[in-house]
Amino acid sequence: MASKKAVAIEIGYSLTKICEVDYKTKAHKIYKSFTVPNGAEVINDGALMVSPEYVENLQRALAANHVKTKQVVFTITSSRIASREVTIPYVKENRIADVVNANATDYFPVDLSQYQLAYTILGTIGETKGAQQYKLLVMAVPSALLTGYYDLAKALKLEVAAIDYASNSIFQVVKDECAKGKHIVVKIDERSSLVMAVENSVLTFTRSVSYGFDEIMETVMNTLCWGEVSNVEQAIRVLQRNDCIVPETGEDSESVGAGEKSAKDRAQEDVFDAVMPLINGITRVIDYYASRASGVAIERILITGAGADFKGMAQMLARETNMPVTVLKEAAGWNLMRNFKNECFSEYIACVGAAVAPLDFKREAEKRGKDKKAKKEGTSQGTNWAPLAYTIFGVGLVAAAALAAVPLISYAQLTKTNMELKAQAGSLEDIIPIYNEFVETQTRYTMTEAMYRTTESRNEELEEFLGELEDKLPSNVNVISLTSDQYQVTINMRVQTKDDAGETVEQMRSFHSLIPEMVTVTSLVEEENEESGESTINFTVTAAYQVVGYEPEETDGTETEGMENDGTDAAAGDAAVTAE
The missing domain is CATH 3.30.420.40 (ATPase, nucleotide binding domain)
Known part of the structure; x- marks a missing residue:
């Protein structure tokens, strides 16, 4: 056949x-x-x-x-x-x-x-048969x-x-090529790009990037460095055959004076500037996917589309993502090299x-x-059942009239309500792009906030801590040295008596930036001045910081006072034990 x-x-x-x-x-x-x-x-x-x-x-x-x-x-x-992306019960595929269709209005309120x-089926969730669900796009x-x-x-x-x-x-082309492991597939088109994630032959993620290679083409067409380029096809061929995209151009440009640059150098710099928005857009989406995905790391990035065959494009993306990048020229189950001998398959x-x-x-x-x-x-073939059908129809008509009399008014009201709701939903159709933009912005904000939280540490609030130290420590305390990292602070101090040391520890346990139970005296030495005969107490306190963002709970005056008294006794006890 x-x-x-x-x-x-x-x-x-x-x-x-x-x-x-x-x-x-x-x-x-x-x-x-x-x-x-x-x-x-x-x-x-x-x-x-x-x-x-x-x-x-x-x-x-x-x-x-x-x-x-x-x-x-x-x-x-x-x-x-x-x-x-939705989940539904594990039913038969048909x-x-x-x-x-039954739940479509929940997915799309239009x-x-x-x-x-x-x-399309993205995969299944759950291991046991009764608890399995389909994950769909x-x-x-x-x-x-x-x-x-x-x-x-x-x-x-x-x-x-x-x-x-x-x-x-x-996905139909690359699914067998991505049968094992986690892969990113990027299709670079003229005015947009598509980023997909395929894991073990399953499409798990897809996002669109609003950047393509149109600005790169326009830059090449505006310069005469690679000859006169008058249309899109010529621009694509120039980018495929010449070193227009040079990843190192941006790094070396500052070290060479403007007068020393050749026309080719300047043209490559212009192309570099045109490429970077596209590369950054793709990189952001890949970073977002990597932050959501867990388990196996991304093995490689496959690039395709007309822009994938531009010389230097793969190297540029590899440098920015720090991942191996390959131009898709062959896929498992497809004899692409035979079918596209004299032209680029990616298009x-x-x-x-x-x-x-x-x-x-x-x-x-x-x-x-x-x-x-x-x-x-x-209706055009078979036995003529018309007489029997007319008889049954007549009986049914009488019965239907009797049954429909009561709910007829209710049905009319529901029909009117349904039409009003459809009209209302239609008037809200324009909100879909706004909602999609909101979801994308919210996702970027959440990702940025998560990245910022990983960089926070108490060292950023060291100035505030020093101000609190200055305000709350007794005036007769002499701070000899202070060492701080992102987890704790160590302070070496000198006071006149052990009571002064206990009061100092008590005050430090009231700092909102320190964990009271983790403020401890690690050493205490009594020193005597041979000339004056006066003695001083030299002691070291180690204190752990509260977690970043901690806010102390409000307590009434009685409880606070009781805690302070307990802190005094504990501080004095620490000092006494260390002195012994």
Whole structure:
């Protein structure tokens, strides 16, 4: 039986990537691959604006490459696609969609009649069979966003087989390559990048970075250092073949005077400045994932997409992340080197993966179409049961009228309420981007706060401690030396009598920055001046700091006084024991 083929299309801001591949087969075969310049801008954050010129360009390209396949699979990326990680009961896989649809309003508080849902299984939680749950990534795409792709398919006289999400398309290619251990996959596109984590062939994390290589291309196109570059394709080839991205440029620039720099040096510095926002954005997401993930460390970072093949890009990312970075040129189960002999595979990774196991955002619409077709076919064949059906219908109609009389008014009220709630939910649809931004900002704040807490120590409050020491110590205490680290402080002091030493210890136990029970006298020596005959007490106190952020509890005056008296006795006792 001949394999079923499909045309896989990914539409970028400047270029459209097209592959002719096998559709939903275990053996992955790529027949053709080519790119088509978009001309005018046809896409904005995943929303497609079909123009006659763009359709004509695609038709010419398909004809020139002898592509006769009539089924098309689109893979898309958009910030308007909402996603949530959820857990559901461990049901049969063919029942997962029912569970997701039943709880969809909890995941996405919008009018879901305007959205198409899809999901992918991230894994299972729990070890025992009764306690297991599915962990899913559920996505909701606006139906309006899909309209442009259906329009394009119609204009090209193609049938939409599926519409996939780019992260799933990429995952289908790399899942066998990442069968063991924890890996990061980064797809670098023109205006955005996608960061994914794959652990033991399971997609565990996905985030979008709002930086791509468009500024890098623009920088190369604005300089004549590598020749005249007039379009995106030329800029990409220049970046792939020349040392435009030099990781060391930023370090050495200060040591060379402006007059001594060559045109190439200055151009490389400009490219370096354009690359850094992208690198920093990717690094922040990887750091965030590493702070959340536990267990096995990240083995490597695989980079793909058109920007992955830029010379120096992998080295730059490796330097900033301090992790091994590899350009994805081959994947387990795919003979990529044979299929992409004369061109870079990274540009087409989402295309070739889209036809493997697409999420299929159009599944619900397809199902409705099939149901209508089945009903139509059912009415045109078989035995004529019309007389019996009319009899049963008449009896049922009388019974239904009687049963419906009472709840009819209640149903009308509920219908009205339902419509009002849908209208209210629709009016709140614009809050989704704001909510997503809030969640992302809150996550960054939490991560930053956690990082800051790890750097805090009591040494930061040493000035405050010294002020407290000056205010509370008796005036006749002479501090000889003080040593402090982030855990404790050691003070060597001299006083006239042992009572003075006890009072000093008592006062130190009242410091809010010290743990009272951990203020101890480690040595006490009585010294006598041979000339004057006066004696002095030389003693050392070691005290442990309270944890950072500690605030003393408020107590009434009676309890405080009692504690102070106890502290006096204890301090005097410590001094006496040490003296003996």
